Amino acid sequence: MICPQPGEVNIGNCTTQTCSACGYVMKGKEHLTLRDREWECPNCHTSHKRDQNAAQNILQRGLELAAML
Numbered sequence: 636m637i638c639p640q641p642g643e644v645n646i647g648n649c650t651t652q653t654c655s656a657c658g659y660v661m662k663g664k665e666h667l668t669l670r671d672r673e674w675e676c677p678n679c680h681t682s683h684k685r686d687q688n689a690a691q692n693i694l695q696r697g698l699e700l701a702a703m704l
């Protein structure tokens with residue numbers, strides 16, 4: 636799996652695997668599957684709902700992209 640470069644908005648896996656609170660990316664065995672509806676970040680221990688967390692990341696990427704224009 637290839638994560639998008641900064642500035643690229645990708646609505647694939649990477650938004651799901653990234654903690655919207657601290658930016659930690661789940662890797663290896665930590666990787667979330669479609670069955671993981673809710674999870675806790677191993678780095679900052681924030682509880683996330685999978686889809687809500689992904690939406691936060693997409694919003695954040697969009698805002699970063701807009702800031703560069």
Ligand SMILES: [Zn+2]
Pocket residue numbers: 654655656657658659676677678679680681
């Ligand atoms: Zn976190």
